Amino acid sequence: MSVRLLLSLGANLGEREETLRWALERLRPSEVSSFYYTPPWGDPDQPDYVNVSAFVEREGWGVEDWFAHTRDLEAEGGRVRDPERRFGPRTLDIDLIAAWEDGEPVTSDDPRLTLPHPRARLRVFVLAPWLEMRGDAELPGYGSVERLLASDELAADRKTMRKGPAAPPSA
Numbered sequence: 107m108s109v110r111l112l113l114s115l116g117a118n119l120g121e122r123e124e125t126l127r128w129a130l131e132r133l134r135p136s137e138v139s140s141f142y143y144t145p146p147w148g149d150p151d152q153p154d155y156v157n158v159s160a161f162v163e164r165e166g167w168g169v170e171d172w173f174a175h176t177r178d179l180e181a182e183g184g185r186v187r188d189p190e191r192r193f194g195p196r197t198l199d200i201d202l203i204a205a206w207e208d209g210e211p212v213t214s215d216d217p218r219l220t221l222p223h224p225r226a227r228l229r230v231f232v233l234a235p236w237l238e239m240r241g242d243a244e245l246p247g248y249g250s251v252e253r254l255l256a257s258d259e260l261a262a263d264r265k266t267m268r269k270g271p272a273a274p275p276s277a
């Protein structure tokens with residue numbers, strides 16, 4: 107058994123690209139998007155983010171193994187969270203966006219680990235790197251990523267997003 111996962115990484119404090127490269131090296135992804143530069147979503151009073159997405163898969167690993175691993179990396183990456191700020195700044199954030207087992211979407215409505223990620227469809231910094239890697243991407247339960255990204259609701263966020271250089275080659 108092994109699960110394929112789409113992860114979204116973000117950083118808006120410290121050496122952002124360096125931290126993301128450090129995390130990507132440890133995640134050993136099969137595929138990595140470019141870096142994307144985006145204004146903060148959800149809580150505007152903080153620095154801009156660098157975001158990147160990656161596909162990962164490891165023999166024998168399920169979603170819980172990946173959740174534990176990404177939490178450890180966030181902690182090791184020096185993440186400090188302000189409990190008062192739900193969407194506040196951070197050195198490293200890794201979200202599990204969607205998962206597939208034998209090609210079928212894994213779904214969960216457990217608030218501890220919700221799959222697909224409940225806010226993925228609202229975030230250009232999740233949808234754009236995903237579409238870059240998979241032109242035919244589908245967000246389980248919501249449909250075409252291309253269509254979601256093109257929605258009027260996301261027009262303002264699309265305008266302020268900037269695509270940066272390719273992230274390091276995948277492992």
Ligand SMILES: Nc1ncnc2c1ncn2[C@@H]1O[C@H](COP(=O)(O)OP(=O)(O)OP(=O)(O)O)[C@@H](O)[C@H]1O
Pocket residue numbers: 192193194199200201202203216217218219220221222223224225
């Ligand atoms: N798919 C998921 N990926 C990561 N965390 C999740 C997921 N679903 C639920 N969670 C829960 O969300 C809680 C908050 O996580 P985190 O601090 O990374 O949130 P955030 O980055 O501030 O906001 P967001 O979850 O909207 O990205 C965690 O305690 C975690 O258990």
Ligand SMILES: Nc1nc2c(c(=O)[nH]1)N=C(CO)CN2
Pocket residue numbers: 115116117144145146147148149155157192193194199231
């Ligand atoms: N642009 C951008 N904004 C965010 C991000 C992120 O990764 N990128 N993560 C957040 C975490 O709650 C809150 N806001």
